[in-house]
Amino acid sequence: MELLNLAGIAGVYTLMLVILIAAVAMVTLRSLFHSALALAAVLIGIAGIYLTLQADFLAMIQILIYVGAVMTLIIFAVMLTEHLSHQTVRQNNRQSPLAIAGICAFLFCLTGVIVRTPWPLQPQNQTATITAMELGKAFMGQYVFAFELISVFLIAALIGAIVIARKDK
Amino acid sequence: MMIPLEHYLIFAATLFAIGIYGALIRRNIIGILISIELMLNAVNVNLVAFSRSTSLAPETGQVFAIFVIAVAAASVAVGLAIVIALYRVRKSVYTEDIHLLKW
Numbered sequence: 001m002e003l004l005n006l007a008g009i010a011g012v013y014t015l016m017l018v019i020l021i022a023a024v025a026m027v028t029l030r031s032l033f034h035s036a037l038a039l040a041a042v043l044i045g046i047a048g049i050y051l052t053l054q055a056d057f058l059a060m061i062q063i064l065i066y067v068g069a070v071m072t073l074i075i076f077a078v079m080l081t082e083h084l085s086h087q088t089v090r091q092n093n094r095q096s097p098l099a100i101a102g103i104c105a106f107l108f109c110l111t112g113v114i115v116r117t118p119w120p121l122q123p124q125n126q127t128a129t130i131t132a133m134e135l136g137k138a139f140m141g142q143y144v145f146a147f148e149l150i151s152v153f154l155i156a157a158l159i160g161a162i163v164i165a166r167k168d169k
Numbered sequence: 170m171m172i173p174l175e176h177y178l179i180f181a182a183t184l185f186a187i188g189i190y191g192a193l194i195r196r197n198i199i200g201i202l203i204s205i206e207l208m209l210n211a212v213n214v215n216l217v218a219f220s221r222s223t224s225l226a227p228e229t230g231q232v233f234a235i236f237v238i239a240v241a242a243a244s245v246a247v248g249l250a251i252v253i254a255l256y257r258v259r260k261s262v263y264t265e266d267i268h269l270l271k272w
Contacts, residue, residue: 012172016176026191032199039206042184052172053217055231055234057231066206073246074249081252092195093195099189115175122224122225126171128221135235150239157243158243160247161249164247164250164251164254
């Protein structure tokens with residue numbers, strides 16, 4: 001049992017490492033299509049991270065919405081504009097060294113803050129599995145106004161997207 | 170199986186930093202949008218990790234994460250629609266060619 005536990009922890013860290021490698025590949029790969037595929041790998045890996053955090057419903061939503069819908073949209077957009085990203089066209093601007101320096105400083109500060117902050121841990125939450133039913137009760141109870149607002153927002157955004165992308169007559 | 174909260178937070182911070190890097194250095198607008206999706210996902214990991222460890226009602230973080238996913242889906246739909254419209258008008262998807270609102 002102890003060995004199984006240890007293997008599970010090693011698996012989670014391996015998953016995190018794989019996600020980070022895929023994310024680095026995503027921002028550095030030249031071809032935007034390969035970059036989109038690396039994003040799909042990152043999103044599936046994050047669904048796995050949700051599973052380790054006992055958020056089963058969220059993992060399913062992640063696969064459905066991101067890997068199913070958002071990735072399809074992105075790959076469509078990449079293909080529609082593909083002939084622009086020819087091998088000779090530079091894909092990055094010239095700010096890369098400056099960006100790396102700034103981001104390393106940012107990450108250093110953030111890690112220091114994360115390690116030093118005394119988080120008020122609630123041990124009873126650690127084993128609680130949130131089912132879809134509890135999420136639904138939260139949506140229909142405490143967060144009902146935000147829930148209705150986000151549905152109106154989604155409709156507005158989708159109609160707006162169609163109006164913007166449609167051909168003018 | 171217990172992973173400390175700090176490790177999830179550091180993982181999400183690194184993912185967020187990689188997303189910022191991609192958004193800063195890409196010339197292609199679609200590349201920038203992809204990087205923004207990565208940043209939103211890093212924030213979601215943070216929300217879920219916090220809701221499991223420190224929140225009083227353990228479902229709060231997941232509710233927020235679902236809201237973030239909905240807003241991300243809307244943003245990518247509108248963003249890609251703008252990219253397609255710009256491509257039709259300007260025949261370009263590179264940031265320095267699109268300076269209509271810049272002076």
